[in-house]
Amino acid sequence: MKKQDCHTGNPLVFEAGDVKVYAGGTNRNGGWHVMDPAPDLAMGPIGVIVSPKTRDVLPVGWGCTDTAKGAGTTVLEIDWPDYNVPKNLGKEFWLALVEDIKERGITSISCQCMGGHGRTGVQVAVLAGLLIPEDQHEWTTAAELITWVRSRYCEHAVESKSQEKYIAEMLDIPLGESVITLSSGGGWLSQPSAFVDFDEYNEFTPDELMQQQKKSERKQKQDKKKKQGVSWKRAIPTPLVSGWSLVMCPSCGTHEWRRATAKYMDEDCVTCGGEVFPIDYDVIAEQSMRCQITDMSCHPMDMYDDISSKFAEAEKQGLQTKFDTNNDPVIKWNTKWYPMSFFMRTEDGNLVAASELWKERVKNAKKEKSKKPKPLSRKQRKSKTLDDYVVQSLDINELGFLDEE
16 A cells, blocks of 8 residues: 555554553644544654644643643654654653653553654554553564554554664564565664664674665665566656655755656765655645745745745745645746745755756766766777786886895
8 A cells, every 4th residue: 555545644553551542644634733632642753743733832821821722732842853763762761751651640642743654653663562561562573563563553654674673672672574675764874873783783884784775775676667667767646746756865854856757766865875755745735834924834845944935035036926726836937837845945045946956967967977988999999909008117126026035
């Protein structure tokens, strides 16, 4: 099942005594803010768990604040990059959290992230391992636990090997035979954490391991596409801009619009070499910021700065703007209309369509390719003699071959 066709809302994943644990994605009609009644505890990544879309900003201590929906919910925000693991939370945190849950009488917990898959799956797995009594565990390894979570929630729960390893580390259980088919390109290997012990990798460095893993996964993708008869030049259907896809690198945070063909979508990040992932559907669903000029809800990629959207800035810069038939704001470039997110801010502050930056990238790539020495022609190869390979002015005596013992 494709990710866009899987779970919606906030399904109950498991119960442990009096505690019920729910899971969902904020861009899949999930998240604590849509639960009724609201949960006692809501946890998730910063920027997802609390945003203008999910929570009102009300004055502390006022009577009206206590009457708002979800006013009694304790919100726990975690520094947790997409497709990755928490930056600052180790085993001690999760053990202390479980003690807090018991001591404070928490009976309902909402776990979430944007899509409700990777980071949400990790939260659910770790909580299940700590809240459910050990004699009731239906798993002995992290891989088996992930399979258990997937069977109760979503088959896409837990997305990367770094997340799989994190679960094993937090619960002190064996890793087991991995159930992850694709690596995140980030996590343990590209972003070292205090909880990682690289000694187990023996003579290989983290960078070497990551490069080998990416090379292997890239070859697997290419082989699969060849078997399926996928053309490297044929455009992949995309929801935002036909023929284009917005990708993000979890390792360094780089965003880039690319031609939506297998050739370019399989390329690594141009900044750090990490693996990239399309976020087109996230841009459509996650309107977590607000333009103070137009009062429109926007995705962070739609914003020019913290105050104004690219739509408002485009009008200032003299670009044509309008609302299309779906009442979505669009900006004109040459003869075509594009969504705000398709425009990028240059170093001098100008808005430029991503297609222009792409042309420049392809042009530079061709220049670099042209710098490589061309292979010799058949005629040139035949005309070569041994003298062409001899190092001139080399004194054979310097080599030491004739030295007497």
